[in-house]
Amino acid sequence: MPTTPELDATATNRVAVLRHNLFVASETFIRAQAGALTRYAPFFVARRPLHHTPPGVEAYSSSDGASAVADLRYAITARSGNLERVLRDHGADVMHAHFGPDGLYASAAARRLALPLVVTLHGRDVTVRPSELLRSRKPVAIRYALERHKLGDRAARLICVSDEIRNAALRAGLPEDKLLTHYIGVDTVKYAVRPGEREPLIVHVARFVEKKGTTDLISAFSKISERHPHHRLALIGDGPLAPALRSQVRELGIESRVDFVGRIEPEEVRAMVGRAEVFVLPSVTASNGDREGLPIALIEAMSLGTTVLATRHSGIPEAIDSADVGTLVEEHDVPAIAAALDEMLSDPRATRELGLAGARRVRTHFDLATQTRLLEGIYDDVR
Structure with missing residues (x-):
């Protein structure tokens, strides 16, 4: 190791x-x-x-x-x-x-x-x-x-x-x-796979700006939340879009299922991501052209063995290079995000195996x- x-x-x-x-x-x-x-x-x-x-x-x-x-x-x-x-x-x-x-x-x-x-x-x-x-x-x-x-x-x-x-x-x-x-790269010792069962938790770690696609994730979660009543969505971070995102959650009627965690210490982020079932980062190209490079938060989640759902955006496919290590959908494709989430939450065993494969890829390449x-x-x- x-x-x-x-x-x-x-x-x-x-x-x-x-x-x-x-x-x-x-x-x-x-x-x-x-x-x-x-x-x-x-x-x-x-x-x-x-x-x-x-x-x-x-x-x-x-x-x-x-x-x-x-x-x-x-x-x-x-x-x-x-x-x-x-x-x-x-x-x-x-x-x-x-x-x-x-x-x-x-x-x-x-x-x-x-x-x-x-x-x-x-x-x-x-x-x-x-x-x-x-x-x-x-x-x-x-x-x-x-x-x-x-x-x-x-x-x-x-x-x-x-x-x-x-x-x-x-x-x-x-x-x-x-x-x-x-x-x-990420510290694969510090971000080691967490043993034990995962919690019914979906996590998103981001600065709340357009390119992170947080609004698409909220919309997708609202579509599948009734099918998975025990799962919660945790939004970790803050940023200029926070008020709009809170309004979106209220309008969709899912306030009781979505936690705005805010900014927390890296150790707390690592612990929360490490016990979550799925990490989602549906990045998009912002209206001013702003794009991701290769989000470290996504690599950290993979290293922790948390199954990752993201978009075919910028450098992300260089980390998730096949369906064997994570799931990719197109930018702004809310139905596809919802369908992928539904599938992951419906089959915890397969989802866990996907996360472990992602962790192995990080140890080899990142x-x-x-x-x-x-x-x-x-x-x-x-x-």
Whole structure:
């Protein structure tokens, strides 16, 4: 069984992991990936102030000690003396930015300090239309809309979290020779299959935004809820669509069967998903073009042995590559989601076997320790 590695105490290589906002609940994969490094000692750098730093994590903010004027200058020009100072003072050998806009903003410091820059593209950074970015009127989004092509010149590697995102990056004009697919993976020790019987529970873990397809799941559950009176639907997360989703549940008359769990700690999410019968993520392409990369929550559910129902969307079929490891339906096909749920809930034994097959696939293709060793090879190559 794969084991979670520990950082080599003799490691002298330093990688700066950059994200404008760090340690947000929906992006635990960034810290998990850095925590699995063995030959590179990571430290995190945020642009925004750090309100909470997890225990044992080394993290800094380029806004510390910076005036409001300096921060605004950084937003407008993508130049930050404070960022350069943090990188220099803490001995970065490689910079790894998550999401395209963050990579673009990191690129000036990388160039001035002669540091190799690796950027992970997660999805919306190459799928949202530039016109939508401009319409946001946010300085970071506007700069990215106008200068996304510069990533191709400034980054040493552009990591794509799925083949589908690599194809989207190619369509966006980024250079093929710098693009590579690399799956982040999950900790298959921490997310081990839970023994024992499953609860009559359907879970959905997501930020409540259009691309997660939560409204389709609620509609589908309402169609089969009377046939499965003992099953509940748990919606874990929060987001701008939460009020509309609550209204939808009320209008469908299924309030007594749907739990809005809200944001909970990762350990609580893992426990709830691990005891559920089915995990559903019916992702869709949002009206602004926003698409998933390869949702880590889905890979985590598979690793826990929870049977997964999802859509043929972006990189998801790269994880659920056959009907032997999970079930896929077309985007927005509410009747198909309902029919698949009905079938799964009606045959718990077959559903359990499907979940166990999914867990085996994750251990073979998406183990975090294995994937992070490959990532360290990418760091080696760019130095």
